Amino acid sequence: MAKIGVFDSGVGGLTILKKLMDEFPLEEFIYLGDTARLPYGSKSPETIRKYCEQVMSFLIQQKVDAIVIACNSASTQVPEKEWQGIPVFNVIDPGTESALKISKTLRIGLLGTRATVGSNVYHDRILKLSPDAKVFSQSCPLFVPLAEEGWIDDPITNLVVFRYIQPIITQGIDTLILGCTHYNLLANSIDRAIRSSHLEIQIADSAQALADALKNEFDSGRLQYAKKASLRILMTDESKHTNEWTQKILGLNLSENFETVVL
């Protein structure tokens, strides 16, 4: 009976957790947000790797049976499909596969953090699967702070989105990867910028593709359904702001299952 460990540098990965809880309503989840050291997306590959290893070791101590890296910046530094005998799912592989499935022109846009764009991991994996593809990337360091500030559907956010997205839209992409779990929170502004271009651009849904990958694991019998819903939310730093976001994204009162931990 599987317990799934899901982690992110902060609260962005809760959008992935929410999807997994919807898809697997009778599953045990443990979520860890490394809020004492967030964000990962502005840090070096070596530092991100060190933090990921510490988080994954911690989750394994919590007896998880699978690890989901619900953070693109973290996923760039964990190529392994298995860690200390435990299966590991990143968000980049499903995002890549989803994009290649929907793209007809193979001109694909990527929005991500500095770490994700700078790593070239999306670019390399897309080209490995489809050598004729073209990937156009843009790092968007203001998206996470805008989402965290709650400036959703906001004229300033629309301007920032338009500025970041315009250079890759003009490359004639037909598919866009939102390469950071926070960016779904800005989906309306991103849609608006796309519509204003009068181009047909589809957004690749990493969360659904990740849920599908995990479903395969259950269906194949490599993971057993827990048949009993449970949830623990762990953060390395506690703040009112983090708690508010956790409740907003999950729609849960967290008083009973929220803990602060030291890695």
Place this chain on the structure above:
Amino acid sequence: MAKIGVFDSGVGGLTILKKLMDEFPLEEFIYLGDTARLPYGSKSPETIRKYCEQVMSFLIQQKVDAIVIACNSASTQVPEKEWQGIPVFNVIDPGTESALKISKTLRIGLLGTRATVGSNVYHDRILKLSPDAKVFSQSCPLFVPLAEEGWIDDPITNLVVFRYIQPIITQGIDTLILGCTHYNLLANSIDRAIRSSHLEIQIADSAQALADALKNEFDSGRLQYAKKASLRILMTDESKHTNEWTQKILGLNLSENFETVVL
């Protein structure tokens, strides 16, 4: 012969270091930016305090004779004037004194991070020195990302500054404290927002007041001038982005005096 340790969560404190290097050109400085864990301004008081203690212990191992906390969020959690026998200078006391010196109406505005505003430290220290004062605070979580993105003198930055600053300007303040060392980088946009209000509002200069406080320490003989310029820049995480900012703010080629350290 004194060696001065200066620290910040990242590169913002370099604006303070620059001021100190200009004021004390024959002094030994060692700067530590905790870039592996930045920013501090979104984290809890307990976590910020823990990080400050680790950084200060590290600086003392480096044989500094005084510590300058060139970060407002960090300063809120270090009330001590001395740590393990070493004098400690924070940026909040000089900012407070400078504001009270220039304010005539004692209506004072404060812009800062969530941690700095949430701590109420400026508010409490201002009211301790001047019980009739009124302090109007606004946390500005987008200012640091905008400055780091290099969107200086930019229409989007102007809009964000205007939105944050408007509610405290309408309180009739005559003095504004920039309660984060990054905010000086947005000085032009802040000036523009103030001018558009047609009010007389002066900005309190923490960096100059801090340099004056340190000068007192030298003049009194409690610290001895080193008489030999030297500089070491240490960061807990290295990135191209951090190096660029360090060079931009200090105007130095850092190849020789840049090191990455683990705390």
